[in-house]
Amino acid sequence: xxxxxxxxxxxxRYLAILETQGKLFFNRTxxxxxxxxxxxxxxxxxxxxxxxxxxxxxxIWVIINGKTIGLEVKTPTGKxxxxxxxxxxxxxxxxxxxxxxxxxxxVKNILDKYLKSA
Numbered sequence: 069x070x071x072x073x074x075x076x077x078x079x080x081r082y083l084a085i086l087e088t089q090g091k092l093f094f095n096r097t098x099x100x101x102x103x104x105x106x107x108x109x110x111x112x113x114x115x116x117x118x119x120x121x122x123x124x125x126x127x128i129w130v131i132i133n134g135k136t137i138g139l140e141v142k143t144p145t146g147k148x149x150x151x152x153x154x155x156x157x158x159x160x161x162x163x164x165x166x167x168x169x170x171x172x173x174x175v176k177n178i179l180d181k182y183l184k185s186a
Contacts, residue, residue: 076141078172092132097125124151132182136164
């Protein structure tokens with residue numbers, strides 16, 4: 069069973085190849101609040117997200133042929149949070165596309181459609 073980070077790493081390697089070829093631009097969003105630790109290194113809490121950062125932003129943003137795409141990476145059984153669903157609605161309302169993806173193959177199939185329409 070694949071961990072979300074493993075799936076995401078494979079997707080990012082694929083996107084990096086396409087970006088090197090000039091076919092798209094992407095960014096992996098690190099939307100995890102920084103950790104506060106005590107003097108012994110024990111986690112005692114999390115700092116809030118920086119001003120302007122929003123909970124629920126997709127893991128990866130892709131811009132391809134003038135279209136913005138949000139990719140939320142999940143395991144085969146992973147589910148979106150409430151905030152992720154709200155962000156998905158905002159992406160779509162504002163003309164972007166949004167996909168919950170569970171494998172590299174799924175991302176490849178999605179992006180192939182955008183690359184063929186260029």
